[in-house]
Amino acid sequence: MKYLLLLFAVSIAALSFSSFSEKKVVSFQQKSTPMTRGKVIYTQYCLPCHQADGGGVLHLNPPLIKTSYVLGSKVTLVEILTKGLNKGVEIDGDSYTNPMPAQNLTDQQVADVLTFVRNSFGNKASAVSAAEVKAIRAKLK
Amino acid sequence: MxxxxxxxxxxxxxxxxxxxxxxxxxxxxHLTLPQGFKATIVANDLGRARHIAVTPEGDMYVKLNRLKDGKGIVYLQDTNHDGIFEKQTSFGDYSGTGIYLKNGYLYASSDNSVYRYKLNAQNQVIHPDQPEKIIEGLINRRQHESKSIVLDNAGYIYVNIGAYSNSCQEKDRQNESMGIPGCPLLDSAGGIWRFNADKLNQTYGDGIRYATGFRNVVGLDWNQQDNSLYVMQHGRDQLTMFPKYYDNEKSAQLPAETMYKVVEGTNGGWPYSYYDQFQHKKILSPEYGGDSEKEYKGKADDPIMAFPAHMAPNGLLFYTGNQFPEKYKNGAFIAFHGSWNRAPLPQEGYYVVFVPFKDGKPTGDWEVFANGFAGVSQVSSSRDAEHRPCGLAQGPDGSLYVSDDSKGTIYKISYQK
Known part of the structure; x- marks a missing residue:
């Protein structure tokens, strides 16, 4: 009986381990593009203020849809993301006033989330690589 | 297919x-209303229509938050008496939120000043291009910059000066940044200031800080029944900046939006505390050492009513009319602009609620009175909402007016027996 129980426990463990590792592989594959990784970062750090549709909140949090900020200079974008921004921004005649806090993200995370934002919500702009982020950050310091 | x-x-x-x-x-x-009520659109496309004021003749003044054709106040008239405002005249070269009628004057605010205009016997502005500046130099540092106004019956005007910060952190809205000890913002903001309604060119030194510890108040009104000021506070955002104590869902539902009766010296508790509507007590802010459970023991007053978090109460009106059924008499209507920071939960608000009152005290719980402004069943991003309720006013016939600062629509809600 004892042996039977042990065998049972081991097989359960093996089963759950195998299904766990399978899940791991699947989810890793799902998240393995800059766009999918970027979306995860966006959802966690950016969405609360910039909203699910990237449209921001009038007068408070600026929209990320086809603005010169989002489609323009990568240097400015990396700077805003990593250093924060605390001055009023004007877009299409409306001012946006909430300060953007500096985000504590790795070069890869910055690259992924910027690539995601620059290619979501109707935006179409070049991807941002971790190497580019690293180079820009080195100059910003 | x-x-x-x-x-x-x-x-x-x-x-x-x-x-x-x-x-x-x-x-x-097409609003959802209690049985017997009807809502009509009486003006459209006005721009960013914030607070509104109705004259005894039934005309309306609308304050715009962004200039339209260079003007910041719209005067609406229904000259053919069909119930719709078909005549528009604009004046005032400043944008803002506050507008109020009292004692033969129209009072209106920009984000740093308050002006007044003398009215004629028909309550029309006599010199639209020559306002008298009664208050100037109020703090406007982009956050919570709107200046709401209301007058009492003793010649005073009350002005909200919002805090230019979320929670007085050393680094505003930065994860785990602690609160500045003895929050210095409170010297010139984060409260209600009282000035003389009849004196020109006043600034901080001419008024008094009537109440403090209010992060931002947009909806406020004078309750004639107990001759007191009542305000609606916009609670703080982003408790999730302290992830040790707040996950995203907890942060989406805290703190309460709160209503206070304000007398001289009332303290709303910001930034040191917030009101938790689930624990029914004031909680020490995480910026000042709180852990989401420690009760705040410092000086602060309790709200008289708590509402769900982040719904942004932008308009408050005590109903004194005779048109609505008896239960509405002397009760409070509150226009909730609607939330933006309740993700991952759906956004909430975008409606007008009613709170029954008697002698300055709520006599029952709040209820949604008018809903459907958003035009969609669920708002996940604030732009999903087509209209956003902002200002409230009572017409001479006892109808309730609601402004929308998204599309500039004015609604008239009436009761038909």
């Missing part, structure tokens, strides 16, 4: 669209 069906569906949708357009032209506002 085959082409035939597609065409059928397209045809049907066009029919529906045509039907809804014709309904819109009939001025029915």
């Amino acid at each position: 085959n082409m035939k069906y597609n065409k059928l569906i397209l045809g049907f949708s066009l029919l529906l669209l045509g039907y809804s357009c014709s309904k819109a032209q009939s001025n029915d506002a």
Whole structure:
């Protein structure tokens, strides 16, 4: 009986381990593009203020849809993301006033989330690589 | 699905669209209201319509938050008495939120000053291009910059000066940044200031800090029944900046939006505390050492009513009319602009609520009075909402007016026996 129980426990463990590792592989594959990784970062750090549709909140949090900020200079974008921004921004005649806090993200995370934002919500702009982020950050310091 | 069906569906949708357009032209506002009430659209496309004031003649002044054709106040008239404001005149070269009628004057605010205009016997502005500046130099540092105003019966005007910060952190809205000890913002903001309604060119030194510890107040009104000021506070954002104590869902539901009766010296508790509507107590802010459970023991007053978090109460009105059924008399209407920071939960608000009152005290719980402004069943991003309730006013016939600062629509809600 004892042996039977042990065998049972081991097989359960093996089963759950195998299904766990399978899940791991699947989810890793799902998240393995800059766009999918970027979306995860966006959802966690950016969405609360910039909203699910990237449209921001009038007068408070600026929209990320086809603005010169989002489609323009990568240097400015990396700077805003990593250093924060605390001055009023004007877009299409409306001012946006909430300060953007500096985000504590790795070069890869910055690259992924910027690539995601620059290619979501109707935006179409070049991807941002971790190497580019690293180079820009080195100059910003 | 085959082409035939597609065409059928397209045809049907066009029919529906045509039907809804014709309904819109009939001025029915399609709001959800209690039995017997009806809402009509009485003005449209005004711009960013914030607070509103109605004259005894039934005309309306609307304060705009962004200049339209260079003007920041719209004067609406219903000259043919069909219930719709068909005549618009604009004046005032400043944008802002506050507007109020009292003692033969129209008072209006920009984000750093308050002006007044003398009215004639028909309550029309005599010199629209020559306002008298009664208050100037108020703090406007972009956050919570709107200046709401209301007058009492003793010659004073009350002005909200919002805090230019979320929670007085060393680094505003930065994860785990602690609160500045003895928050210095409170010297010139984060409270209600009282000035003389009849004196020109006043600034901080001429008024008094009537109440403090209010992060931002947009909706406020003078309750004639107990001759007191009542305010609605916009609670703080982003408790999730302290992830040790707050996950995203907890942060989406805390803190309460709160209503206070304000007398001289009332303290709303910001930034040191917030009101937790689930624990029914004031909680020490995480910026000042709180852990989401420690009760705040410092000086702060309790709200008289708590509402769900982040719904942004922008308009408050005590109803003194005789048109609505008896239960509404002397009660409070509150226009909730609607939330933006309740993700991952759906956004909330975008409606007008009612709170029954007697002698300055709520006599029951709040209830949604007018809903459907958003035009969608669920708002996940704030832009999903078509209209956002902002200002409230009572017409001479006892109807309730609601402004929308998204599309500039004015709603009139009436009761038909």
